[in-house]
Amino acid sequence: MSRFLGRKLNRMLRIRTMATAPDSDLEGEVIRSFLSLDTLDPNIFRAPKENLWHPHRSRFVFGGQVVGQALVAACSTVSPDHHVHSLHCYFLRGGNSNWPILYHVDRTRDGETYASRSVKATQDGKAIFTMQSSFKTDETQVYHYQMEMPKVKGPEEYLDANEILKMRLNEEDVSDKEKEYINRTLAEELPLLIRPTDPETFYRIKSGKPERLLWMRANGDIGDDNKIHQCVAAYMSDFSLLGTSLQPGGPNFETKFMTSLDHTIWFHNPFRVDEWMLYESFSPHAGSGKALCLGRVWKQDGTLAMSVAQEGVVRNTPLSKM
Known part of the structure; x- marks a missing residue:
């Protein structure tokens, strides 16, 4: 897996074109189908x-x-x-x-x-x-006033989550169970683009701090109605937030059950969800079957768009070592 996230990932970044630009009418796809x-x-x-x-x-x-x-x-x-x-x-x-x-x-x-x-x-x-x-x-x-946005490379420097999963399918050590998971994930074809800045930790290939940065946007133009952008942002804000709490356990733990208990959003400044935004999240505590995760969503120009908080049920069990 490290090979897949090393030389191959860098080569993919060099040859990728602008084919990942918005390619759907999100107002027809997300609002009609999801909201x-x-x-x-x-x-x-x-x-x-x-x-x-x-x-x-x-x-x-x-x-x-x-x-x-x-x-x-x-x-x-x-x-x-x-x-x-x-x-x-x-x-x-x-x-x-x-x-x-x-x-x-x-x-x-x-x-x-x-x-x-x-x-x-x-x-x-x-x-x-x-x-x-x-x-x-x-x-x-x-x-x-506001806090400063984390210093991170722009979204063009990272691969889409689906691109990473497709690359993983070609690895020799991929198991049948993992292959089934990847194929089912790719088949869902959600109208969102997600680009994690640390794929190995994001996919729990290795353990890491309970901190996460990923670029996210809707895959399409949804017009100029601010309320629609806020509703789609509320939908998007639940993606991957609770998963931040799983990163310290990494590949050493299996998640038996995970679901949200509560979810809070504060909207600070106008934004467009069909433009790239940086989703910063961290988890200050996990234990007793629960985890707390906090997030901030930034526009590319450094403006703080939203703050998010979520607590959820997280039940992990250690994987037995052979």
């Missing part, structure tokens, strides 16, 4: 079961999709001038792709500057998810 909802009532929305994504590595519907859909529902009930600045979610039960999900919106408060919404997602008559979200109108203030 679109049917309106049943001014305050009730439905996600058809056909549009729910159940990753092959998970027992449940992808949590980021539920967060994104809940935000779509909440955004549908506020004025055009109000944009989400924070959301706080709890996952109560795992979603199932055999039933549609209903989103019930409570219009908690409408103010001149701030508005609040509460969303409850139900499936088969049971609550599976709740979200509190707060919206505000634009406000100009001279006072401003």
